[in-house]
Amino acid sequence: MTNQTILWAADGIGVEGMVVHRAECRPAASDSYMKIKRLQIDSAKPQRLSQQLDKAITTIFKPVANHDFNVDYDKKKKSEGKMVRAERQVVLDMLFSAFEKHQYYSFKDLVDITKQPVTYLKEIMREIGTCNRKGAHKSTWELKPEYRHYRSAEEEEELQGL
Template sequence: MSASSSAKELNVENASRGVWLVKVPKYISSRWERAPPLSEVGRLKITKGPGGKPEILFDLSDDLVAMKDAQNSSGSTSKDQPVIPKAHRFTISDISNQHLAVFSHSEDEKGNQVLAVEGNVVQKGECRPMGDNKYMALKKKTIVAARQPTKQVLQLDKAVVNYKPIAAHKADIEFEQRRKAEGKKSREDKDKVMDVLFAAFEKHQYYNIKDLERITKQPIPYLKEILKEICIYNAKNPHKNMWELKPEYRHYTASDKS
């Protein structure tokens, strides 16, 4: 555990309280979540069955049985929704080889995180409907709804155009205007380009390729061919990706270089 987690206290006041861990159908859990606080959700009836085994019956409250299903994605509820079953039976399973507990994670009035043990699981079971006509109608509706395709093909009376075509996009127009303003770059005589480069290197010792392209107004592939003859490309810091004249073409003094 992290230092922040281990520093928290664990409330164990209800650690000795026995609780049941029961798996319930989805239609019951969804209604329990929407039930008003402190309202009755159902009643348990525990009797002795054949062989002395306990028989546990659970009746869902009338209010939850009459509660309508939650609204679907379209904002409406189904008019022909079937009534959910009221009577259920608990099937108990053995947990002698397990030790289970219930924890809660909440905040107190001051906003501090509170971690507590709500009880020790003493019984584990599953809530199952009796399988009467109401349950069968509910399962039929669930199966039919699951088989409905999520996408459907519709026949249109007229073509639907979601966008309006344009002759040229904004980016294409801006590129064409910039290209016309700059003019097409044509290769100058090699000696003329070298004169421009020498004049530029008299002002600064290092240039990147973009600056040299702007100064000479030459295509980059052609410019690199000339640079490889008279310049050195620095691949390491402190002048990484910069070009400088070869020593035999330099004619500035040490003070000029500094």
């Protein structure tokens, strides 16, 4: 190892020279050194360890091609069938009878009541109703004023008296 130039610098102090002899340094095998090494080994262990559980405890979840709620939904859809357009007058009668009970309906409720396709029902509702865009009854439909004929309190009493 002769004829080699070594450069070494730390904290602004530098050493330059040639290696003539090889030296090995070993710490003294004292109790304090062993204590430090034990702490170093313990700190190097991973914080989280994996543990194998008994097979009786774990439940195995196997993938399911079609879940129960999907099967129920498909059965319901098949039993109801597709929404078919009814005659316009029949749909109007259903809507007017619904609006006699309540003044405001969400569009989803109107679809459920009439069992009509969304585009067809929306077309009819644009002619006979208005959609409230703001206020307390936001996103609900009500009849236009020319189609409203709500019963007064006196008419209700007369009907109940019969």
